Amino acid sequence: MFDYLVVGSGLYGAVFAHEAAKKGKKVKVIEKRNHIAGNIYTKETEGIQVHQYGAHIFHTSDKSVWEYVQQFAEFNRYTNSPIANYHGEIYNLPFNMNTFNKLWGVITPDEAKQKIEEQRSVLKGKQPENLEEQAISLVGTDIYEKLIKSYTEKQWGRACTELPSFIIKRLPVRFTYDNNYFNDIYQGIPIGGYTQIVEKMLEHPNIEVELNVDFFENRANYETVAKKIVYTGMIDQYFDYEHGVLEYRSLRFETEALNQENFQGNAVVNYTDGETPYTRIIEHKHFEFGTQEKTVITREYSKEWKQGDEPYYPVNDQKNSELYRKYYKLAQAQENVIFGGRLGLYKYFDMHQVIKAALHAVKKELKD
Numbered sequence: 598m599f600d601y602l603v604v605g606s607g608l609y610g611a612v613f614a615h616e617a618a619k620k621g622k623k624v625k626v627i628e629k630r631n632h633i634a635g636n637i638y639t640k641e642t643e644g645i646q647v648h649q650y651g652a653h654i655f656h657t658s659d660k661s662v663w664e665y666v667q668q669f670a671e672f673n674r675y676t677n678s679p680i681a682n683y684h685g686e687i688y689n690l691p692f693n694m695n696t697f698n699k700l701w702g703v704i705t706p707d708e709a710k711q712k713i714e715e716q717r718s719v720l721k722g723k724q725p726e727n728l729e730e731q732a733i734s735l736v737g738t739d740i741y742e743k744l745i746k747s748y749t750e751k752q753w754g755r756a757c758t759e760l761p762s763f764i765i766k767r768l769p770v771r772f773t774y775d776n777n778y779f780n781d782i783y784q785g786i787p788i789g790g791y792t793q794i795v796e797k798m799l800e801h802p803n804i805e806v807e808l809n810v811d812f813f814e815n816r817a818n819y820e821t822v823a824k825k826i827v828y829t830g831m832i833d834q835y836f837d838y839e840h841g842v843l844e845y846r847s848l849r850f851e852t853e854a855l856n857q858e859n860f861q862g863n864a865v866v867n868y869t870d871g872e873t874p875y876t877r878i879i880e881h882k883h884f885e886f887g888t889q890e891k892t893v894i895t896r897e898y899s900k901e902w903k904q905g906d907e908p909y910y911p912v913n914d915q916k917n918s919e920l921y922r923k924y925y926k927l928a929q930a931q932e933n934v935i936f937g938g939r940l941g942l943y944k945y946f947d948m949h950q951v952i953k954a955a956l957h958a959v960k961k962e963l964k965d
């Protein structure tokens with residue numbers, strides 16, 4: 598008998614399995630996809646590591662997590678500096694002095710602040726009642742119209758005037774000429790891709806991995822193979838949707854290899870106009886400063902989620918949050934099951950947060 602059955606070979610399951618195995622525990626990992634690594638899976642095409650489930654940039658300010666992950670890969674110096682393409686006009690993100698200079702010709706931070714202040718004043722101090730008003734109250738009309746409105750509408754499939762204001766509580770505005778998207782101290786992309794990280798974590802004599810198997814297709818059997826289960830699948834599915842179905846936003850990716858060296862000159866370009874149907878194009882080689890003859894790009898489309906689709910982003914509105922709380926209560930009552938990861942806890946987590954959470958869970962579990 599195994600000590601743990603880990604359902605899901607994503608980052609959470611892999612960290613848990615690895616740490617438990619190191620402590621002498623026998624672990625079985627099952628995965629319904631035909632590969633390990635969950636959404637951080639990368640696969641080599643044309644000599645380029647292609648991020649199969651959307652662009653993944655590792656960033657953290659937590660030194661212990663940064664040091665932890667270095668055991669499994671060496672990281673390059675990639676700094677995320679996405680750009681926005683609005684009808685062929687190019688702007689730097691996040692909104693910073695480069696963006697403001699391009700928009701208005703302003704040079705100094707004071708000039709930029711004054712411009713934003715003028716544009717925010719169209720709301721005349723009105724309390725924002727929807728996402729449109731919220732965005733204008735934070736950054737003014739020009740940035741909203743060119744860089745937020747249509748991009749957000751494509752992401753959510755609804756008009757900004759119909760979206761709740763809480764979706765954008767804050768909009769980072771930087772009054773320096775700094776295009777680094779993240780504020781974290783540590784940032785980079787693993788040289789050789791992300792899959793190797795999970796591969797190395799699972800490469801242990803105490804760990805057995807089985808791919809192409811869904812926990813729910815043989816649940817009665819899987820519930821008897823180990824003393825405890827670490828479950829990283831969808832929490833509502835675990836309880837057979839007894840309170841209802843939690844909602845997600847989904848994505849669709851279109852990937853193609855191109856017979857040219859450099860397609861867009863940047864890893865991430867967001868399309869912020871309403872006419873372009875996709876939200877962004879990723880050119881994977883720029884994550885690793887690639888010099889290959891060919892390039893691989895992925896167009897990312899936002900899409901309504903229905904049961905059976907790949908769940909990407911939890912919808913943390915009131916309805917779904919209340920539903921999740923019901924499942925959370927049920928989960929708390931399960932003595933031999935640990936719920937973890939983005940699907941098990943119905944929460945968007947960055948990679949560093951998932952690592953931290955899994956390390957915490959395994960430490961608590963093994964009481965060391």
Ligand code: FAD
Nearest residue numbers: 605607608609629635636651653654812830938939947948
């Ligand atoms: P997952 O990776 O989803 O792993 C869960 C695994 O469980 C999956 O492999 C699934 O197939 C398997 N599974 C589910 N149900 C079953 C079942 N019934 N039986 C067997 N197996 C099952 N984070 C960052 O830090 N930086 C980024 O730039 C970044 N970009 C992102 C971009 C996108 C588009 C998305 C969606 C996420 C991004 N993230 C990013 C977040 C990152 O993907 C997550 O933090 C991480 O993948 C979560 O790991 P996990 O183990 O919780 O979940």
